[in-house]
Amino acid sequence: AQSVTQLGSHVSVSEGALVLLRCNYSSSVPPYLFWYVQYPNQGLQLLLKYTSAATLVKGINGFEAEFKKSETSFHLTKPSAHMSDAAEYFCAVSGGFKTIFGAGTRLFVKA
């Protein structure tokens, strides 16, 4: 069985500060891991995807995530937050026919 836990339903940072969104997963098979972003009243779009080729994955808009098997984590980071990063972020795991999504973390960016 697979599952995803996102720590913190809300995260608030100041503009220019580090963004860190936490994700832990559980999977009985080697996982494919994803981060998606959702802006208000829109669908989800892919930020980045881990496929076992490299543990540090770079995505769009300056985001990156590091796969740590020993910690079963796939945390999302960005060195410097921008106002346009305010959105909801979903971590997801896929090891077969279904993709399991976390509950989401809403990122607030303060000016």
Add this chain to the structure above:
Amino acid sequence: DGGITQSPKYLFRKEGQNVTLSCEQNLNHDAMYWYRQDPGQGLRLIYYSQIVNDFQKGDIAEGYSVSREKKESFPLTVTSAQKNPTAFYLCASSIGTEQETQYFGPGTRLLVL
């Protein structure tokens, strides 16, 4: 431009009424999915289809029905048996079902009158 379209953007349902949400894709993807999104609960899978004329129940299929008569289309019907239909509904597609990136439509918000 390739993508996924969903219509309508907002839909109102009366008690005892069935309503149908449209989802169309021109990405030539084999797999399509319907998710329900409620605040604080992430996305929950309603139905998915790996190929035309075939579909499987997801985690919360009760009160919903789908069809997949064409590769491009995967409509979702919310039946009167669904007692709490108010939610944001998202359609997605992927090349195949295993471990592939899913591409999402803009969503339909269903409200009950």
